[in-house]
Amino acid sequence: MILSQEFYHRDTIDVAKDLLGKVIVRVVRGKILSGMIVETEAYRSKDDPGSHAYRGMTERNRVMFGEVGRSYVYFTYGNHYCLNLVAKDDSTAAGAALIRAIEPLQGIELMRKFRKISDIYNLTSGPGKLTKALDITKDQNAVDVTKKGELYVTEGRRIDESQVIAASRIGINLGLDKKWRFLIKDNQFVSKKVRL
DNA sequence: CACCCGATTATCT
DNA sequence: GATAATCGGGTGT
Numbered sequence: 542m543i544l545s546q547e548f549y550h551r552d553t554i555d556v557a558k559d560l561l562g563k564v565i566v567r568v569v570r571g572k573i574l575s576g577m578i579v580e581t582e583a584y585r586s587k588d589d590p591g592s593h594a595y596r597g598m599t600e601r602n603r604v605m606f607g608e609v610g611r612s613y614v615y616f617t618y619g620n621h622y623c624l625n626l627v628a629k630d631d632s633t634a635a636g637a638a639l640i641r642a643i644e645p646l647q648g649i650e651l652m653r654k655f656r657k658i659s660d661i662y663n664l665t666s667g668p669g670k671l672t673k674a675l676d677i678t679k680d681q682n683a684v685d686v687t688k689k690g691e692l693y694v695t696e697g698r699r700i701d702e703s704q705v706i707a708a709s710r711i712g713i714n715l716g717l718d719k720k721w722r723f724l725i726k727d728n729q730f731v732s733k734k735v736r737l
Numbered sequence: 738c739a740c741c742c743g744a745t746t747a748t749c750t
Numbered sequence: 751g752a753t754a755a756t757c758g759g760g761t762g763t
Binding site: 596599600601615616617618619620 | 744745746747748749
């Protein structure tokens with residue numbers, strides 16, 4: 542069951558939290574790669590100095606201002622791509638949830654080839670790692686993830702509120718007061734760094 | 738396990 | 751010209 546556009550048409554923070562346990566599906570060369578989301582971060586707009594959208598729309602972030610339920614993929618640090626899902630309610634102009642880590646489910650051998658490593662706990666435990674494992678690049682920017690295609694998101698396991706940890710977001714200097722990083726308690730596949 | 742640092746380039750000021 | 755929603759390798763504890 543693919544998540545509908547309605548799922549993404551809510552406060553970015555709620556969507557980021559509710560994405561835990563959902564499954565990302567990536568189809569490459571006819572093969573299916575998938576993994577359960579175990580860690581996310583919410584990025585809003587005018588109220589969030591840590592967000593790309595804080596200073597308004599630019600060529601890079603324009604997808605964050607567009608239709609919900611689409612992917613926002615950007616390139617950073619000269620090496621890596623990061624995958625976000627556009628999500629927001631009508632009270633704000635832009636917003637997206639960064640997918641920080643997934644637990645590999647299907648197509649693990651192909652992921653190992655893309656990552657050139659074998660350790661399953663290191664395969665998709667970080668935003669730059671999981672895009673490499675799923676062969677996601679700028680070509681997958683602005684893809685509609687509410688429809689079956691090369692990239693979409695389905696229902697997965699229900700995660701109880703008591704299993705969700707909220708923490709400060711990683712890799713930013715502004716907006717650290719906001720606890721908008723969400724991860725599944727005791728999951729082995731989250732990215733290691735924890736700043737509370 | 739914790740901290741430090743270089744790589745590498747699109748994007749913004 | 752500076753910075754960055756990162757990673758992996760290196761060193762030290």
